[in-house]
Amino acid sequence: LLNELLRHQYVGPFAAPVDPRIYPSYYEGPRAVADPIDLGSIKKNLEAGAYANADAVKTDVDRVWANCRQYNGEESEIARMAETLEGLFDEKMATIPQELEAEEEASRRRDDQRKDKRERDLLKQMQDMQRQMMEMQKQQLAMQQQGMAAEAPIDLSRDMTYEEKTQLSAGINKLKSDNLGRVVSIIRENMPSLGNGTDEIEVDINALDRKTLWELHRFVNACLK
Template sequence: MLSNPFNSFSLFLPENQLIQSSRSMETTDAPPVLTEGEPALVEELGQNVDQIFLKVDELEKRFNEVEQFYSKTNKKQSNTSKGSSATKDNEKDKQLTSFKKRKQDASRREAAAAKRMQDLMRQLAGLLRLHIMAHKWAGPFMQPVDVVGLGLHDYYEIIEKPMDFSTIKTKMEAKDGNGYKHVREIHADVRLIFKNAMKYNDERNDVHVMAKTLLSKYEDKWIEFMPKVDEEDARRRREEAEAQLDVQLAQEVTHAKMARELNSELDAINKRLEEMREVVLSKCRKMSTEEKKALMTVLTQLSPEDLNKALLIVAQNNPSFQATGQEVDLDIDAQSEATLWKLKFFVKDLLQSQGKSPTSIGGTATNTTTTNNNQNKRKRETNDGPAKPTQKKSKKPS
């Protein structure tokens, strides 16, 4: 039960008296000013607030980054993954363990892949030297076409990308990053040599016939060589998929760490704000009797949920106060000044968030007065829910 400490004040006031008491919350209250002679404290609190605003702005940016990452991650997972959450968690744990191991071996793995590709390119170069470049018809394709010497004035109009075996050899031996990265690039350039010759020269031309013959011979050798290339490509795809997973897991680890840090920093800010609030409350003036009456009046008009929050404020500052029983007896005169001002701030913040003013908190009040020797009661529901007003009625005073 919530009881009233004022003999002339009851939970259920006539409407005009309720409005008058509510207005006093807004118009007759003096602000909870700090005591005089505290300019240094006021300045320090102002500086602390400015620092907190800057910190909150920074945390908001980091929070948005984490939120966007997990929003995208959850969307991808919902579109691509199936199964129970427990299965997914187990899979992620296995992936993370595998990721840590692969991360340690990343450099070695990349070097091994590069070495395997170099071996394949050397093998293809050996195949070319033995079966193609050593052929008796390979001469016209060993060096770049002498366009000027042969008077081939339209050559560059027909051939977009000239190619020859000496250019391939130079590119294979390049050490400046301009060389071949994959054996299939060499394969494409070898085919280009013969395709260019067949494109520029008529089918009856000797060069065309030689190019066609050598290309057929090369394609046969490439078919024999291709299983090795396919095997390496499949292995690379697996490693690239693992690398992509590694990137994703690394991002998850990073953002999970950011989330933990954000929680810790927000807890620190909340603690700092609470300490500042306590300092301010300890310096506030004493609340008047009329202000207490007005505060009590507004408290009786709160919703069960909001009233429960108000009672918890009292309990936090008064360990002996029982806010969770079926009946609660609140003696407002027995509360500390800090508790009273916290209740006052809570009520005003609540009204502001609801877009109301204190004059509208009462709504349609019960037009009766019940007085019971300072023991007016507000009962909690028997299901341990938030407190609700007991609907008592009495005859109007004569």
């Protein structure tokens, strides 16, 4: 606003301090101005942060016009120039509260938008976490169900197929020596007649009964997991 005044065609007499060499009576004598001020000095003060608010700036600007009228008279040409600049300044000053209010409203809207975005982002994160937790729970439940299925009682209602016997035989051959003792124990517990009381048993898959085969199947699968 001050820059606009300082570009006005009438600003010349008000842009800088009155030269005491040209107008000594401005500073001394009956017409002397007690508190001189000019627009250029006001601008420097404003840039230096000397004013607390816009009202303080207006007080100094009004003093420029008042000093002009006091020294030059109300009806002087320079006083009419001051009146023109004063009207322009006051008109612009009147719009400042509205502009500030509009800026504050725009700032509030921006803050609300940022807040809404943060809330949306937080909600999305929570929803993603809930979906992940539900997925983990499903996976855990599936694993538990698989474990329960693996531990289900052996179905003794059917005979083992040829393919299953072949897989069982191959699985026994993959067992470590520590586990082979348990294989022998399972066979002895279910079919004590095999081996004729000797310490060694030659495993013949086809000679084993259904219950023994399925118990061996469960044991071998558990060892090879």
